[in-house]
Amino acid sequence: MDHTGAKLLPFYLVIDVSWSMTQDHKLDAANRIVPALVDALARNPVLSDRVRFGLIDFADEARVRLPLCDLLAPGLQLPVLAAHGGGTSFAGAFTVLRREIEADVARLKADRYVVHRPAVWFISDGEPTDRGTIWRQAFEDLVSSPAFPNLVPCGVDRADLGVMGSLIHPSTGPKRMSLYMMEPDFSPAAAITGMQEILVSSMIQSGYGLANGGTGTILPARTALPAGIRQYDPADFV
Template sequence: MVLDVLPCYVVCDVSCSMTDHIAEVNAGMREFRGVVHAERRAAAQIRLCVVVFADSPQVVQPLRAAIDPSETITPQQESGSDFGSAFTLLRTVIERDVHSLKAQRIRVRRPVLFFISDGHATDHAWPEALARLTATASCPEMIAFGLGAVDPPALDRISTSRVFLGRDGVRIGIALASSVARTVLRPDHV
């Protein structure tokens, strides 16, 4: 039996502008893990990587089973939200992860990238880094989730699929779980 794996990347802005929203992000991650844990098929397929960024990006949880406890996301006392460096790091991380899984003879579904931010980038060249990420063979399905006083046009540019807004009453855990679940349940998404 060939194992199908869905690499899922949660990318969270942890700059000063997001400080008031980090508890909501952590609650959403716990809720997502609970949903995945309850669905045996999803639990077997979903791998999760968590990346945070402010002035610079950092992988806080390498790709592993989504039901494993994840690192708590903490805010950083940095004012920058460097989207470009986050997208550049993600391009490298996703390509490495997909290559590693395939080397293990695991069938890899198209990755899902769940981008959480208020949408206010402090670097102006981020669209070029985003274009390089989406031009790769391992191009992820991009889902954006806006918290606080969002910049909807920026989130619309990032998303290739859907944009969720916390101000609409949508919870992070439910948005992430529904996005991933529809991917896991769609056989054409391989």
Template sequence: MDREVLPCYVVCDVSFSMCDHVDEVNAGMREFRGVVHADRRATVQIRLCVVVFADRPLVVRPLSPALEPAEVIRPRQESGSDFGSAFTLVRTVIERDVDVLKRQRLRVRRPMLFFVSDGRATDPAWPAALERLNATTSCPEMIAFGLGSVDQPTLDRIGSSRVFLGGDGVRLGIALASSVARTVLRPDHV
């Protein structure tokens, strides 16, 4: 094992309540890609996966080098924000991805999960799914990014590592880049 990788998962709420914020999410993803492009170590080390969810979750970008262009995230005209199914899917995806990376003889850093939402879950059982995700051997570092009129206690519960709020003037791309800065990026790029 000689190369090290950092698997990053952006899990984005695209339900009706988030429709007004999807352009900001796409701009943030482009900005993050630009920051990664500016640092050779980041280019080699960071892998990115994007999962969107409303009533149901969907992987729109499987884990791949962060420099590869991402699919444009689109809102759904669905009122549900099923956090539980998103956490369940991403748990399965992370476990599979980490296994694949290890079979490629790569050193895998602790995965990072960047959860983007207003924090307004419509499924009351989501905390159990979050608990199962956090109990896995590949438990990710959890960072929440709140957009719109946020439910702060919910985001605080999800973002056990950090919580950023767009309403505080924090841009999503910079929040994502600063979250990986401790591991990969040089501080002067953040």
């Protein structure tokens, strides 16, 4: 099939599955995210020609659980997230993510798609267990890659505000991204569900934006955020 000129926007979900995610029903909430994306695309099937989705989980190491794909593809089997380690390796997540994005973008361009800047939603409930120099170098390698993504960090439970805020990318310019954090004393599982709603909204808005001549990731309006979620902009960390 000739895809010359067809526009695609890749979305990736990179999610923490360390043992702490088994507490307070956080992993149960995380497992509802991808089915919610499938349902949203099923209600907006025209967007299946505009967006692709990939899933990476991470704990002591990062794993590709769903290679970049059309979520409405017949027979697609959705993975079930399960805890697989006590660590929280941000370095592993960023390294695997960079490898996948570079390979996916190269493959799609070889198929003659016009590939827009990938969007990454990075969800964690804690701080990285790698040394700071290691995970920060892996992050720098990711965002300095020619195929660097728009990265939207999302923190729940014990995630550190300063660490998560440092992951916003781009953090300057007209297309800067934002951070979403759970409000203090809110339910972590409910916060993950709220972040699911934000991701679904972004995918749908961005897909329609692309169909109408837009060029990238659209985040929902601050006034439309679910309860228990606070949005931070890069200027909040200056």
